[in-house]
Amino acid sequence: MGNIQLNGDTKLFGIIGHPIKHTLSPVMQNAAFQELGIKATYVPFPVGVDNLETVLKTLPQMGVSGVNITVPHKQAALTLMDTISEEAKKICAINTVLFKGNKLHGHNTDGIGFIRSLEEKGINPKGKNALVLGAGGAARAVAVALADAGVKELYLYNRTRERADLLSQHIDHHFTYCSPHVLEDHQIRSKEDLEHIDIVVNATTLGLNPSDPIPVSPIFFKKGTLFYDLIYHGETNWIQVAKQSKMEVLNGLSMLVHQGALSFEFWTGKPAPVETMQTALEKYLCRSEN
Ligand SMILES: NC(=O)c1ccc[n+]([C@@H]2O[C@H](COP(=O)([O-])OP(=O)(O)OC[C@H]3O[C@@H](n4cnc5c(N)ncnc54)[C@H](OP(=O)(O)O)[C@@H]3O)[C@@H](O)[C@H]2O)c1
Numbered sequence: 001m002g003n004i005q006l007n008g009d010t011k012l013f014g015i016i017g018h019p020i021k022h023t024l025s026p027v028m029q030n031a032a033f034q035e036l037g038i039k040a041t042y043v044p045f046p047v048g049v050d051n052l053e054t055v056l057k058t059l060p061q062m063g064v065s066g067v068n069i070t071v072p073h074k075q076a077a078l079t080l081m082d083t084i085s086e087e088a089k090k091i092c093a094i095n096t097v098l099f100k101g102n103k104l105h106g107h108n109t110d111g112i113g114f115i116r117s118l119e120e121k122g123i124n125p126k127g128k129n130a131l132v133l134g135a136g137g138a139a140r141a142v143a144v145a146l147a148d149a150g151v152k153e154l155y156l157y158n159r160t161r162e163r164a165d166l167l168s169q170h171i172d173h174h175f176t177y178c179s180p181h182v183l184e185d186h187q188i189r190s191k192e193d194l195e196h197i198d199i200v201v202n203a204t205t206l207g208l209n210p211s212d213p214i215p216v217s218p219i220f221f222k223k224g225t226l227f228y229d230l231i232y233h234g235e236t237n238w239i240q241v242a243k244q245s246k247m248e249v250l251n252g253l254s255m256l257v258h259q260g261a262l263s264f265e266f267w268t269g270k271p272a273p274v275e276t277m278q279t280a281l282e283k284y285l286c287r288s289e290n
Contacts, residue, residue, distance in 0.1 A: 011040035012063060013267060016055060017070035020044045024232075024281055025068055028260050031280030035273040040065070049076065056080050060099035066267040067097050068260075074108075074137050081106035090174055091144045093137060096263040107266050110138065111145030113259025120254055123226065126150040128198040131183070133215045135163035138230050139203035140170075146199075147171050147178040155197065157183040157216075159204070194220040202229045207236035214238040218245035232256050234289060257281060 015025045021044070029042035045067070047055045052073050057080075059067065069077045074093035078084065081094060081104045088094050088108035098105040118125060130151045132143045135158035147154055154171070158164035161182065168180040187193040194216075206215045207229060214237055218227065227242035232252035239249045261272035 006041060009039055011038070011065045013040060013042040013066050014045045014059075014064065015042070015068040015070060016045045016047045016052070016073060018046055018048050018072065020046045020070070023070065024256065024284065025260055027284045028257060028277035028281050029264060032261075032264050032273050032277050035276040036268075036270060038268060038270075040268075047073070049073070052076055053080055056097070056104060057102075060102050060104070065099055066263075067099075068263055069094050069097060071137065077106065080104060087111060090148065091141050092170065093140065095141075095259065096266050098267055107263075108141065109259040109262035109266070110141035110255075111148065112262055113257075114142050114145050114255045115149055116258040116262075117250070117254035118228075120258075121250065123199075124149075125199060127152050129153045129155070129196050130199040130201070131155040131157065131194070131197045131216075132201045132203055133157050133188075134203035134205075135160070135167045136203065136205075139201075140167055142201050142203050142230070143167055143171060143180070144174070147175045147180070151178070151199075154178055154180040155183055156180050157188050188216050189220065191220045195222050197221055197225060199226045199228060202227075202231070202236075202238060207231045207238055208233075210237065212237070214241055218242045218247055221245075221247065224248060226250065228252075230255060233285065253278070253281060253285075 015023050023044050026042050033040045074095055077094040083105045085107040088106050091108045091111055093108055094106040095110050096107040125146055126149055128151055130146045132139050156164045156168055164182045168182050172179050202215045204215055206212045218241055223246045226248045228250045229236050229239050230252040242249050257278045261274045264272040
């Protein structure tokens, strides 16, 4: 797996967001290009909200082939696409753009990436009761994916109740067979309300800082419930406490890899080398955490 020489034939991909300094996507996408011998490179583009439209219109003219879109642009990008995939329409956000000529084709791989990360562990959410904590971009993709996958009951909880209500209405509108329940503050401290949950997903930013409180205590859940933290940097306190309480646990690394692999496939039309991407990330995180 040698380094690819950059020259006039090299295809260019990237990620647009703000802040973007800590993105891990270049690590896994460049590893994938190298593994398959594709003459391409992937770089971060720091782009503020005021410049999103100009940048998205300019990049294809500069020969860029595709980009990922991250915080804070995922929803704003939706209005700037020429075509939008069914998946992106369902989530109402874009995380992947393919440039063809001057046309922008928008897609979203977060939800399928999340489901693939479950499938990889032999977990099928169909018929299960799931609780999603948070109502931001990640929670939206996960909640929509769970509704799409046929969960039995979907519960939502967010610090700002109105945002959970909006997400619930969105899902209710798009999926005739799924009508989410928005939990009140007292309900996420109640065994009666939580002990039938099979999968709980932390899609809040709680845990990014080691001094953060845990989003919900495992004491209210039955043993063996899956505690899935979307944070991908090692083990959060929440995951550690859940393990001590005999819960199943998963962190966000696998979702990160799968959403990236699906973006790679959308751009290149080739099967992504998922293992290579995962190993590149694990090695990088191991180096940066030591
Ligand atoms: N593994 C992956 O592939 C992947 C992909 C995307 C995101 N993520 C992770 O998912 C998390 C959420 O990302 P996002 O893009 O959805 O962020 P976001 O859009 O900014 O949403 C943040 C969410 O966290 C909640 N929150 C923030 N501070 C809180 C606090 N002190 N107490 C309770 N809730 C709080 C917010 O609630 P309010 O509405 O009340 O503000 C909101 O629901 C991040 O940790 C991110 O790293 C992982």
